[in-house]
Amino acid sequence: KDGAADSMLKWWQRGSPADPTLQQAKYMVAARAGDYSTAEREVQAQQAAQAASPFWKEIAVQDAGLIAATQGKLALAEQRLRAAASAGDARGLPGEYLTQIAGLASIEIRHRSNPAPALAMLDSALVSHPLAAIDPIDRPYPMLASAYALGGRPDDAQRMLSEMDRAVPEGARKGNAFRLQALGDVAAARGNYQEAIANERAMHAIFGCLNCGYFEIADAFAKLGQPDSARYYYE
Numbered sequence: 001k002d003g004a005a006d007s008m009l010k011w012w013q014r015g016s017p018a019d020p021t022l023q024q025a026k027y028m029v030a031a032r033a034g035d036y037s038t039a040e041r042e043v044q045a046q047q048a049a050q051a052a053s054p055f056w057k058e059i060a061v062q063d064a065g066l067i068a069a070t071q072g073k074l075a076l077a078e079q080r081l082r083a084a085a086s087a088g089d090a091r092g093l094p095g096e097y098l099t100q101i102a103g104l105a106s107i108e109i110r111h112r113s114n115p116a117p118a119l120a121m122l123d124s125a126l127v128s129h130p131l132a133a134i135d136p137i138d139r140p141y142p143m144l145a146s147a148y149a150l151g152g153r154p155d156d157a158q159r160m161l162s163e164m165d166r167a168v169p170e171g172a173r174k175g176n177a178f179r180l181q182a183l184g185d186v187a188a189a190r191g192n193y194q195e196a197i198a199n200e201r202a203m204h205a206i207f208g209c210l211n212c213g214y215f216e217i218a219d220a221f222a223k224l225g226q227p228d229s230a231r232y233y234y235e
Contacts, residue, residue: 005029020056023049024063031067032210039067058087058096065103074111078104094129095138101125102143106150115151122147136167142178146185154189157182177207184216193220 009029012022027042043064050056065080081104088096101121108118122144131139141164148157161182165173173179184199197220200213207213218233 002033020046020050020053024059027063027067031070036067036071040064043067054087054091058084058091061087062100069107072111074107077107081107089129093138095134095140098125098129098131098134099140099143102140102147105147109147109150118147119151119153122151131163137169137172139164139167141168142176142182145182146178149182149185149189152189154186157186157189161186175206177203177212180206181213181216184213188216188220188223191223193224196220 006029009022009026012019012025016022023042023046027039027046030036030042031039043060046056046060047064050060061080062084065077065084068074068080069077081100085097085100085104088094088100105118105122108121109115126144131141141160145157145160145164148154148160161179164179180199180203184196184203187193187195187199197217200216200220204213214233218230221227221230221233
């Protein structure tokens with residue numbers, strides 16, 4: 001509903017022109033519409049305007065990294081996500097650091113087909129930022145598990161999720177869409193593609209992301225030898 005989104009942005013601009021969340025919405029709406037030049041301009045404006053805020057500094061550079069990655073600008077995306085990891089570390093939030101490293105590892109695996117350095121990066125990050133030192137609710141178990149599963153280590157990924165089930169309260173687990181996606185990634189890594197599809201569909205049902213999970217579902221259908229279903233989800 002592009003028209004409604006544009007109207008809401010204008011209404012928001014009149015009411016709260018200095019709201020940093022408004023600026024974030026501007027570049028997110030532009031990126032979702034495929035207008036990456038506008039998205040880049042708006043996210044850079046956010047970085048300039050919020051240079052004094054450690055929180056927004058991390059969020060803006062992370063979002064800038066994702067905008068670059070969406071366009072296939074992998075080197076730029078990696079540079080920005082590393083900056084986001086450093087910003088999270090500087091804020092004393094090791095869980096944020098690990099989240100960014102997991103994203104970097106996933107890019108290395110998915111788009112460079114280079115799992116060895118990605119897995120080494122994950123292992124090293126967990127040595128320098130042990131999960132035991134982080135509050136359970138802030139441990140990015142699903143992101144780490146997905147990265148390990150994508151890298152061909154589903155047993156390590158499953159151990160992450162089993163530890164999450166023990167350490168994190170049930171309510172937080174049940175509402176975590178990324179946990180369901182990680183379960184799908186683990187199932188796919190083990191060749192259990194029907195289970196992967198079921199978990200990805202469950203994730204999609206509770207997550208507000210329009211296309212999240214569709215690539216993984218398509219890939220699973222392709223590996224099941226069901227090209228029509230794969231094509232449907234790819235399209």
